[in-house]
Amino acid sequence: GANQTFTITPNTGYYIADVSVDGSSVGAVTTYSFTNVTANYSISASFMLRGDVNGDGNVNIVDALFVARYAARLEVSNFIPEAGDVNCDDSINIVDALLIARKAAGLVVLNWCSK
Numbered sequence: 708g709a710n711q712t713f714t715i716t717p718n719t720g721y722y723i724a725d726v727s728v729d730g731s732s733v734g735a736v737t738t739y740s741f742t743n744v745t746a747n748y749s750i751s752a753s754f755m756l757r758g759d760v761n762g763d764g765n766v767n768i769v770d771a772l773f774v775a776r777y778a779a780r781l782e783v784s785n786f787i788p789e790a791g792d793v794n795c796d797d798s799i800n801i802v803d804a805l806l807i808a809r810k811a812a813g814l815v816v817l818n819w820c821s822k
Contacts, residue, residue: 708743708744708745709743709744710740710741710742710743710744711740711741711744712738712739712740712741713738713739713740713741713750714737714738715736715737715738715739715752716737717754718754719821720756720757720758720819720821721754721755721756721757722735722754722755722757722789722790722820722822723735723736723737723752723753723754724753724754724755724789725752725753726739726750726751726752726753727749727750727751727752727753728748728749728750729748729749730749735789755787755789755790756790757790757793757819757820758770758790758791758793758806758807758810758819759787759790760773760774760777760786760787760788760790760791760807761773761785761786761787762785762787762790766807766810766811767811768808768811768812770790770807770811771804771805771807771808771811772804773786773791774791774799774801774803774804774807775801775804777791777799778799778800778801778803778804791803792820793806793807793810793816793818793819793820794806794818794819794820795820795822802818806818806819
């Protein structure tokens, strides 16, 4: 059989939460390759809104406060760290909290991650 590679790309403002192949998670991968395909397979991806650290479907001031608490190493329940790095600098810090607050207020945010 032939090989087939899929590229998973989120829309702007979202990130890959998980990719599943035949119902089993393979993680938040950006590509997945099937080798020697001789049968039917399924592949699906789920995406989350970047900045929505509490998973309520919105980016609002609560998310900014959660990120500020997380950055200060205070306890935060129901926190989704993958959503917190909104400027894609590989860390969650007060800058992310400020960017989320700006977005929640409807202000222009120039450093919002697009990957």
